[in-house]
Amino acid sequence: MHKVGVTGGIGSGKTLVCEVFKRLGISVYNADNEAKNILNSNAEVRKSIENYFGQDIYKNNSLNKKKLAEIIFNNNEAIQKINSIVHPVVRQNFIAWCKSHENKPYVIEEAAIIFESGVYKEFDYTINVFAPEQIRIQRVMERDKATIEDVKKRMQNQMNDDERMKLANFTIINDGTKMIIPQILEIHSKLVNQ
Numbered sequence: 001m002h003k004v005g006v007t008g009g010i011g012s013g014k015t016l017v018c019e020v021f022k023r024l025g026i027s028v029y030n031a032d033n034e035a036k037n038i039l040n041s042n043a044e045v046r047k048s049i050e051n052y053f054g055q056d057i058y059k060n061n062s063l064n065k066k067k068l069a070e071i072i073f074n075n076n077e078a079i080q081k082i083n084s085i086v087h088p089v090v091r092q093n094f095i096a097w098c099k100s101h102e103n104k105p106y107v108i109e110e111a112a113i114i115f116e117s118g119v120y121k122e123f124d125y126t127i128n129v130f131a132p133e134q135i136r137i138q139r140v141m142e143r144d145k146a147t148i149e150d151v152k153k154r155m156q157n158q159m160n161d162d163e164r165m166k167l168a169n170f171t172i173i174n175d176g177t178k179m180i181i182p183q184i185l186e187i188h189s190k191l192v193n194q
Helices: 014-023 031-041 043-053 065-072 076-099 133-144 148-156 161-167 180-192
Strands: 002-008 028-030 106-110 125-130 170-173
Touching (some): 028 031, 028 076, 133 148, 170 180
Parallel strands (some): 002 106
């Protein structure tokens, strides 16, 4: 079984691409969703977060995401700290998840910062989902009801598109002009036949 990472800049369409892979019968692990679950449900993670960010980082028994976002998006040290707490637990969770999907030709992990975190080295293949920055900004503003400034701040914490394309084994263009399903089917065929 091959492990495949799907990544791309915020608003590029990673989730849409992964939904198509799911329709093809491929199991998809969403690292960002799992990280959110772990932040709320894992007692050790929660304790570490409270020790670093303060008791009030949790509100009504769940993480105050807005407060955390305000802290980490303006503080590289805080981003590194949260990543150092959560990422190892997500990695362990993914490895355990893979064991229950060993009968598949490949599985996918969808994650925003596969290259930035260095976790891409754990994958057999990586797929980058690309959309031009202006399209991504518009999508995220509509999806998250965010301002252009907020979206650009979030983008600053991610690798640029050229670097992602150089590192990825495959790139899916999701700019509204090129159909994504044929691109996904071509990659799927290659991965199944590896």
